[in-house]
Amino acid sequence: GQQVMQIPQYQHVQEGEDFTTYCNSSTTLSNIQWYKQRPGGHPVFLIQLVKSGEVKKQKRLTFQFGEAKKNSSLHITATQTTDVGTYFCAGSGGYQKVTFGTGTKLQVIP
Amino acid sequence: DGGITQSPKYLFRKEGQNVTLSCEQNLNHDAMYWYRQDPGQGLRLIYYSQIVNDFQKGDIAEGYSVSREKKESFPLTVTSAQKNPTAFYLCASSLPGQFNYGYTFGSGTRLTVV
Numbered sequence: 001g002q003q004v005m006q007i008p009q010y011q012h013v014q015e016g017e018d019f020t021t022y023c024n025s026s027t028t029l030s031n032i033q034w035y036k037q038r039p040g041g042h043p044v045f046l047i048q049l050v051k052s053g054e055v056k057k058q059k060r061l062t063f064q065f066g067e068a069k070k071n072s073s074l075h076i077t078a079t080q081t082t083d084v085g086t087y088f089c090a091g092s093g094g095y096q097k098v099t100f101g102t103g104t105k106l107q108v109i110p
Numbered sequence: 111d112g113g114i115t116q117s118p119k120y121l122f123r124k125e126g127q128n129v130t131l132s133c134e135q136n137l138n139h140d141a142m143y144w145y146r147q148d149p150g151q152g153l154r155l156i157y158y159s160q161i162v163n164d165f166q167k168g169d170i171a172e173g174y175s176v177s178r179e180k181k182e183s184f185p186l187t188v189t190s191a192q193k194n195p196t197a198f199y200l201c202a203s204s205l206p207g208q209f210n211y212g213y214t215f216g217s218g219t220r221l222t223v224v
Contacts (some may be wrong), residue, residue: 033212042200043153045212088152090213097143097168098152098213 135200
């Protein structure tokens with residue numbers, strides 16, 4: 001079945017440093033979604049990418065969908081303590097349920 | 111405000127007991143899902159339903175059961191057959207198929223077996 005892996009599993013950064021998490025699928029995706037889960041909370045939808053090579057920005061967050069639609073990345077510029085949490089990607093191979101990635105846990109050191 | 115309500119927030123169960131976790135949504139979403147999350151782990155799909163009176167097994171359905179008698183409700187029963195039920199359970203909903211613009215999650219139920 002479809003598998004979605006994320007790297008790294010954990011990342012500690014100094015506040016103000018940049019952060020990137022990568023998402024790789026074993027199969028071609030029709031779309032990719034990104035979620036953020038704060039400690040003790042539930043996942044919250046951030047964004048969806050659909051087109052090959054698509055890049056979207058939300059303030060300090062930049063999301064990219066690979067040309068082959070098998071990988072994606074989330075980049076945070078100048079991290080803040082409010083960015084702490086686990087970031088999940090979730091991919092769908094068609095108009096079906098999504099498969100969640102393994103997640104990247106971000107810790108920001110003040 | 112529209113959203114998903116999960117109850118209870120915390121649940122303690124004795125070994126050998128069945129327990130039912132509630133999930134209600136007022137978003138008018140057709141699709142609903144149950145996920146299990148273990149500490150420091152990702153989300154694993156237990157069951158999902160695309161329409162009322164229909165549901166499918168996810169990746170880890172053994173020891174769980176669901177029903178979808180109403181569009182708004184998708185309760186999950188954790189049976190005594192589930193060998194390691196202690197976990198964080200998340201319910202989610204979405205529009206179906208190509209109209210899925212992201213899942214909305216409830217705040218979760220933390221189940222502990224004592």
